[in-house]
Amino acid sequence: MKLHTQNNFTAELPADTSEINVPRQVEGACFSFVEPKKPTNPSLIHASVEVANSLGLSEEDILSEDFLNTFSGNTVYPETKPYALAYAGHQFGNWAGQLGDGRAINLTEVVHNDKLSTLQLKGAGPTPYSRTADGFAVLRSSIREHLCAEAMHYLGVPTTRSLSLMLSGDEVLRDILYNGNPAYEKGAIVCRVAPSFIRFGNFELFSSRKDHATLQLLTDYTIKHHFPEIKSEGVDKYLDFFQTVAQTTLEMIVHWQRVGFVHGVMNTDNMSIHGITIDYGPYGWLEDYDPNWTPNTTDRQYKRYRFGNQPDIALWNLYQLANALYPLINDAKPLETILNAFGADYQKEYLNMMRNKLGLKISKDEDAILIESLTELLQLIETDMTIFFRNLSSVKKEDSTEIALDTIKEAFYNEKDLNESILGKWYTWLEHYSDRINEESLNDVERKEQMNAINPKYVLRNYMAQLCIDAADKGDYSLLNELFELLKKPYDEQPDSQKWFAKRPDWARDKVGCSMLSCSS
Known part of the structure; x- marks a missing residue:
């Protein structure tokens, strides 16, 4: 097994001066060197051939001892030195201070076909940032991460990827519902792949400590290696960087709303600087269309990270990143200009996305009302989001409202809830929808094909x-x-x-x- 590795992050940025692997505050460093804990009896459960190929590895490599040992943390790949990132963050809106990679260890950077990837093991043991945790992960959550990262990629949603899923051969104690009933579960390790695992919280850490020298080093490094299209200098460079992050974050959120994905833990330390979905914890897809739904038990009371609030949280998190980058810019106005544009830009992109979900190519002013009335209608009784939009593509231009309703009714969880009032509202909306698709030049077959290309039939429920x-x-x-x-x-x-x-x-x-x-x- 041959990987073309490089170690830019650890070569160009300041390291923790101590290599003692105990939970502690780490000052003036972007990372700490730390080796994975050797698993007792590692075994490969599953690997993504496509991700392996993107790193220059073959199917034969996947079945090798080297693959098993490297991506279980059993051995360190030659000429690499694993490390954990230092970062801070806001968790559920509250400043949490230093956080860092508590159960993630970066192995190395890999270059293949001029593409840079960082390989990271999740669940491979403790780091100086583990706080009170053990640094391990269980099979339950590791399966969810491995499947979801790849599912999101194929849905066309920007995301980290997952190379492999392994059992460690060890047992891990977990209290699944935090209700005082811990139990032992099978330990597991996922190898995650991304351009880097740099987060909003990496910048927050140094800004909060007024360590502006390290903040600038990290920002310059990030732009140099991950945003080479930014050619400006000085303050403009940092503003262009922030603008790019704001835009890619916006695009990611639009994709989440398109497929009905709820992240569940949109803390600033879970926001990638690349605008990709990262850290698959208590996520979920909307079953019935409910903007107030969150899959996270910790968020049950306030529902901060509910589906309908994700765009606002993305903006809130960008405000925290703007505050972190401010010492490099020393002028609030250009940052505020970017932030103030986010809401309007999001609404425009969201409207376009929803038009596409409805098969509407011609832009009309009344579309916003059609879309808003639909999202209100979907909430009147339990209606499956994925099934509704997928079946809507089968509605034909000449269909009566009764036939159209029959086409989509599979999405209703209980048809008996369709009382006369709700039925009347559905007939009214379907009549307006029929008028709109009859204004379109696409025929029924073409519209169905285009709608089915962005409305998935299968999601990881x-x-x-x-x-x-x-x-x-x-x-x-x-x-x-x-x-x-x-x-x-x-x-x-x-x-x-x-x-x-x-x-x-x-x-x-x-x-x-x-x-x-x-x-x-």
Whole structure:
């Protein structure tokens, strides 16, 4: 197994002067050197061939001892020195101070086909940033991360990738619901892949400590290696950097809203500087369309990270990044200009995205009303978001409102809830929708094809992930393999997999792991 490695991050940025691996405050450093803890009996459960190929590895490499040892943390790859990042962050709106990679260890950077990737093990043991945690991860959360990262990629959502999923052979103690009932679970390790794992919180750490020299070093490094298109100098360079991060973050959120994804923990330390989805914890996809839904038990009371609030939280987090970068700019006005534009820019992109979901190519002023009335209508009774938008593509221009309703009614969880008042509102909306698609030049076949290209048929519903976890706990990985292959083609019909194009079953409504999840991993 041959990787073309480089170590720019550790070569160009200041390191922790101590290599003692105990939880502590780390000053004046962007990272700490730390080696993964050797697992007792590592074994490979699953690997992504596509991700391996992107790193210059073959299927043969995946089956090698070197692969097993390197990506389980059993051995350190030659001429590399693993490390954990130092960062801070706001958690649930509150300043948390130093956080850092508590259960993640960066192995190295890899270059293949002129593309730079950073490889990181999640769950490979403690670091100086582990605080009161043990640095390990369990099979349950590791399956969810491995499947979801790849599912998001194939959905076209910017994301970290997942190379491999391994069992450590060790048991890890976890209190899954934080209710005083800890139990031992199988330990697991995921190898995550991204351009880098630099977050908003990396900049917040040094700004909060008034360590402006390290803040500038980190920002210059990030621009040099990850934003080479920025050619400006001085203050303009930092403003262009912030503008780029704001734009890519906005685009990521639009994609989340498009597919009904809820991150669940949008803390600033979970926001990638690359505008990619990072840190798959208590995430979920909307089953019934409910803007107030959050999958996170920790967020149950205030619902800060609910589906409908994700754009506002993204902006709030960008304000914190702007505050962190301010010492390099020393002028609030240009930062405020970028931040003030975010809301209007988001609304414009959201409107365009929703037009596309509805199969509308011609832009009309009344579309905003059509879309707003639809999102209100979807909430009147439980309506499955994924099934609704997918089936809407089958509505034809000449269909009556009754036929159109029959086409989408599969999305309703309980048709008996369709009282006369709600039925009347649906008929009214479908009549307006019919008028709009009849103004379009696309025929029914063309519109269906375009709508199905952005409205997925298959998403990783929480109950699907839980079925996979339950089977894997018993050593059966067949469902893991099945779902992985299914989710590689989420927009295809895949008639043999029709059973997964279904509403959440009743048994999953309140089951742990299917409706709400904790940050426990």
